[in-house]
Amino acid sequence: MDALAEADFERYFRARRDAIRRTAYLMCGDWHRADDHAQAAFVALHRHWRRVRDKGALDAWMRRTLMRAVVDESRRPWRRERFTDDVVAVDKVVADPDVTTRHVLVDGLRSVPPRQRAVLVLRYLDGLDVAATAAALGCSEGTVKSQTSHGLAALRTALGGSLDDLRPAG
Amino acid sequence: MTGDTGDDDRLAGMFREAASDGGAPAPGFDHGDVVATSRRITARRRSAVIGGALALFAVAGIGTVVALPRGDTSTVSAAAPAPAQRAADAAAPPAPVAPEAALGCPGGADDGASSTGGVAGGAAPGGAGSPGAASGGAGGCAAGGAGSGGGAGSGGAAGPPAAVSAPLGPGSTTCADRQDPALRALLVEALPESASAPAAATTDVCLPGSERYVSVELGGGVFTAAYLPPGTIPSLAEGASSAPTASGGTVIVSPPPALRDRAPAILQYLGPRL
Numbered sequence: 001m002d003a004l005a006e007a008d009f010e011r012y013f014r015a016r017r018d019a020i021r022r023t024a025y026l027m028c029g030d031w032h033r034a035d036d037h038a039q040a041a042f043v044a045l046h047r048h049w050r051r052v053r054d055k056g057a058l059d060a061w062m063r064r065t066l067m068r069a070v071v072d073e074s075r076r077p078w079r080r081e082r083f084t085d086d087v088v089a090v091d092k093v094v095a096d097p098d099v100t101t102r103h104v105l106v107d108g109l110r111s112v113p114p115r116q117r118a119v120l121v122l123r124y125l126d127g128l129d130v131a132a133t134a135a136a137l138g139c140s141e142g143t144v145k146s147q148t149s150h151g152l153a154a155l156r157t158a159l160g161g162s163l164d165d166l167r168p169a170g
Numbered sequence: 171m172t173g174d175t176g177d178d179d180r181l182a183g184m185f186r187e188a189a190s191d192g193g194a195p196a197p198g199f200d201h202g203d204v205v206a207t208s209r210r211i212t213a214r215r216r217s218a219v220i221g222g223a224l225a226l227f228a229v230a231g232i233g234t235v236v237a238l239p240r241g242d243t244s245t246v247s248a249a250a251p252a253p254a255q256r257a258a259d260a261a262a263p264p265a266p267v268a269p270e271a272a273l274g275c276p277g278g279a280d281d282g283a284s285s286t287g288g289v290a291g292g293a294a295p296g297g298a299g300s301p302g303a304a305s306g307g308a309g310g311c312a313a314g315g316a317g318s319g320g321g322a323g324s325g326g327a328a329g330p331p332a333a334v335s336a337p338l339g340p341g342s343t344t345c346a347d348r349q350d351p352a353l354r355a356l357l358v359e360a361l362p363e364s365a366s367a368p369a370a371a372t373t374d375v376c377l378p379g380s381e382r383y384v385s386v387e388l389g390g391g392v393f394t395a396a397y398l399p400p401g402t403i404p405s406l407a408e409g410a411s412s413a414p415t416a417s418g419g420t421v422i423v424s425p426p427p428a429l430r431d432r433a434p435a436i437l438q439y440l441g442p443r444l
Contacts, residue, residue, distance in 0.1 A: 035198035046208040
């Protein structure tokens, strides 16, 4: 990749890293794994950067790559765990309504199947409409609609009555 | 939650709040990490392509396949005559077979009957159409030790278990091969129907090269087998099961529900061979 293309990529990386990370976080529910997924998506993008013709479609491509990484990881039969002698510092629980909203929703999303979760995240976090979500995930609009419906039902089941108690900040 | 605009806005607000950076740790990677990883993967793939081409030339030079005409009109493929040294070796006890070589042609590597054992299952008289021949086609050699003669139609785990050679052990690449051909060959032996199963989609995530993976679309889902080297402590996902391996590592299989009852037998087969 020449210097100009590298500079282009770096510009895109710096502009989009945090947003991609946030999307990954809601898709997988863990910031560290979100970092892994986001980094993997950016690495894949860097490898294909020379062949990218439509720079306007980069976000859709990244979302699709991200979704595949999350679904692929959910199929992996194990997770890495390490024993440590260090005592992990646990922050004191703060009764902050924002924090409550964050934790309850992320916990609820964990129980939603990965593809449905991805659809919910793209629609409600990234603000994509049905057509854009279908384009990003490479599926039909009907699939997006049904996945949204099933995903919301699963989220409602997981959250129970607590969903109605949640209020967005501001 | 009825899907009207008000609820959509409320949900969108909750999602934005949940993903806010308030409780987020600092990003664990930067531009330099991405570029370095990308270049490493590109270099690894390039060297794999070059290595594959060299291996192809080496195999073509050593194992030339010739067609032997017979009295009738049928044609039988057989391995080329072995070098003189190999003929002398045939009288000696069989040496331990390298794991990768053993996987390429299970049970038929160096038993002194290699001209018979080298006959491809699909070309052997009467072999075409049998389960063993069908499963052998995908791996390049007949599965389940078909090359050793009598087992041609048995196909993999259903037949008598092949002799266990040296365990496969950890991989040696920079990043783990997510469709490891050696592990796939073992899986085909343990689960013959996986021979014709298409490979499942995987990602470019660089996992440690000492690990091995294979994922195939089978039984209405994805069947995944993984080998973890000694020292890695896995936490099994739902539906997955594991067993220790001969090399001190761990083998994990995650079958779709339809194949879950086969997991113990597959683990029992893979454990001594990994």
